[in-house]
Amino acid sequence: MTKKYILAVDQGTTSTRCLLYNEHKTLLATASREITQLYPQEGFVEHDPLELYNSVIETIEEVITDTGIMAEEIAGIGITNQRETTILFDKETGLPVYNAIVWQCRRSSDICSRLVKEGLERYIRENTGLMLDPYFSATKIVWLLENVPGLRELADLGRLAFGTVDTWLLYKLSAGKYHLTDHTNASRTMLFNIRDLKWDEEILKALNIPKTILPEVKESSGFFGLAKVFGQEIPILSMVGDQQGALFGQGCIDPGSCKITYGTGAFLLLNTGKKIVLSSDSLLSTIGISFGGEVSYAIEGSVFIAGALMKWLKEELGLFSDYEEIEVLANEVEDSLGVVIVPAFSGLGAPYWHSETRGSIFGLTRGVNKRHIIRAGLEAVALQVNALIESIGRDCDLELKDIKVDGGMAGNTLFLELQSALLKKRIIRAESCELTAYGAYLLAGLAAGFWSDRAGLFTNRSSHQVIETESNEFWRNDLVRAWDKAVKATISYSKSN
Numbered sequence: 468m469t470k471k472y473i474l475a476v477d478q479g480t481t482s483t484r485c486l487l488y489n490e491h492k493t494l495l496a497t498a499s500r501e502i503t504q505l506y507p508q509e510g511f512v513e514h515d516p517l518e519l520y521n522s523v524i525e526t527i528e529e530v531i532t533d534t535g536i537m538a539e540e541i542a543g544i545g546i547t548n549q550r551e552t553t554i555l556f557d558k559e560t561g562l563p564v565y566n567a568i569v570w571q572c573r574r575s576s577d578i579c580s581r582l583v584k585e586g587l588e589r590y591i592r593e594n595t596g597l598m599l600d601p602y603f604s605a606t607k608i609v610w611l612l613e614n615v616p617g618l619r620e621l622a623d624l625g626r627l628a629f630g631t632v633d634t635w636l637l638y639k640l641s642a643g644k645y646h647l648t649d650h651t652n653a654s655r656t657m658l659f660n661i662r663d664l665k666w667d668e669e670i671l672k673a674l675n676i677p678k679t680i681l682p683e684v685k686e687s688s689g690f691f692g693l694a695k696v697f698g699q700e701i702p703i704l705s706m707v708g709d710q711q712g713a714l715f716g717q718g719c720i721d722p723g724s725c726k727i728t729y730g731t732g733a734f735l736l737l738n739t740g741k742k743i744v745l746s747s748d749s750l751l752s753t754i755g756i757s758f759g760g761e762v763s764y765a766i767e768g769s770v771f772i773a774g775a776l777m778k779w780l781k782e783e784l785g786l787f788s789d790y791e792e793i794e795v796l797a798n799e800v801e802d803s804l805g806v807v808i809v810p811a812f813s814g815l816g817a818p819y820w821h822s823e824t825r826g827s828i829f830g831l832t833r834g835v836n837k838r839h840i841i842r843a844g845l846e847a848v849a850l851q852v853n854a855l856i857e858s859i860g861r862d863c864d865l866e867l868k869d870i871k872v873d874g875g876m877a878g879n880t881l882f883l884e885l886q887s888a889l890l891k892k893r894i895i896r897a898e899s900c901e902l903t904a905y906g907a908y909l910l911a912g913l914a915a916g917f918w919s920d921r922a923g924l925f926t927n928r929s930s931h932q933v934i935e936t937e938s939n940e941f942w943r944n945d946l947v948r949a950w951d952k953a954v955k956a957t958i959s960y961s962k963s964n
């Protein structure tokens with residue numbers, strides 16, 4: 468039977484999606500499940516690892532059932548995933564030993580402070596490309612080993628295994644036969660040396676993390692194992708972190724090409740080619756993609772709260788009942804009437820890196836209504852991204868090309884107009900916002916032999932829309948000045964408390 472389909476699994480922070488593509492790059496079907504967010508205490512964010520796995524099985528089976536295709540017709544599965552989220556599991560039982568600690572979780576802040584005092588910050592920065600921050604997997608592992616009874620003993624017995632979400636899903640889908648990850652996910656752990664492309668022995672020793680718990684690291688495209696679906700074994704042919712998946716899906720394969728994904732957070736990646744660019748302005752250096760024996764690097768700016776701010780405005784403040792209302796309501800006012808939101812619900816990411824900072828709203832008056840607050844929310848996301856672009860301008864001599872965008876908020880034209888005006892750049896919006904899954908599909912299709920090389924990957928691209936808004940310099944400068952003032956005040960307030 469002809470193998471002509473790829474299943475792309477996108478396991479994200481708030482949902483799991485499965486998308487079915489054919490060999491002609493046509494999206495045929497999708498299925499999705501929401502993921503339960505667990506907040507056991509202030510600053511802690513968790514997921515149930517079994518819920519993550521079950522949501523993948525359910526969406527895969529739904530797509531196959533609804534389309535009527537045969538499992539035998541599926542050439543492979545591509546997996547893309549929320550990064551940095553940390554799962555420890557027992558190799559013998561195949562069960563998690565604790566909930567997944569989500570990338571947003573700040574519980575390991577004290578551990579980071581301890582490591583800074585021990586003088587590890589510079590070594591980690593130069594060899595992993597990352598900041599010493601609770602965001603990454605390493606200090607989450609340390610917290611688990613230090614705080615969950617019995618885990619150190621399991622590690623000593625050789626039974627404990629670590630995985631980011633890709634590794635966990637592969638392990639479960641393959642019935643425990645494969646314990647692997649890819650370069651992009653490994654590069655987000657703060658344990659992986661991006662220069663030598665291997666786990667860093669010095670960091671492991673300093674953090675007292677046994678190497679035996681770590682997965683083997685491979686390229687993002689290739690054979691990772693076999694998943695059993697409806698009694699049929701289907702090869703898993705790609706694994707890639709979600710933001711790197713979107714970078715590849717957007718076709719940002721040349722130095723200087725750039726994309727922003729507006730999901731739960733907003734993540735900007737700029738391809739730097741074979742050169743590792745270490746930021747002097749608190750951006751991250753990371754692996755952009757690896758396949759075909761080649762590794763390319765990227766500069767990344769991570770905004771922790773983007774779409775999550777819109778969700779908070781909807782679910783906690785009740786300012787609207789449907790996300791489609793956002794653009795309509797925000798368009799009903801000319802500006803935010805001086806309201807500035809600093810959405811530091813999980814601290815501030817790049818370029819600030821203040822993990823203890825909490826969110827704030829400035830400029831409230833009696834004349835402010837929900838429309839002004841919603842518009843200020845859109846501006847807050849755009850202003851955070853503007854700070855990232857300004858940092859890149861100080862760091863990198865690459866000419867920044869048009870910015871390609873995807874993710875849920877990219878569907879909001881008013882928001883992209885605000886973003887274009889702030890950045891003074893053209894914004895390129897693809898017809899589909901599912902570029903993360905599309906990247907995993909392309910990488911799996913390469914391994915399946917759908918295309919002989921990358922030259923055929925980005926032909927017949929879907930149509931796109933160019934958004935270019937002429938910037939009013941007075942408006943822009945006033946907005947940026949108010950944002951900078953609000954960020955400084957928010958950080959100052961958090962430090963004093």
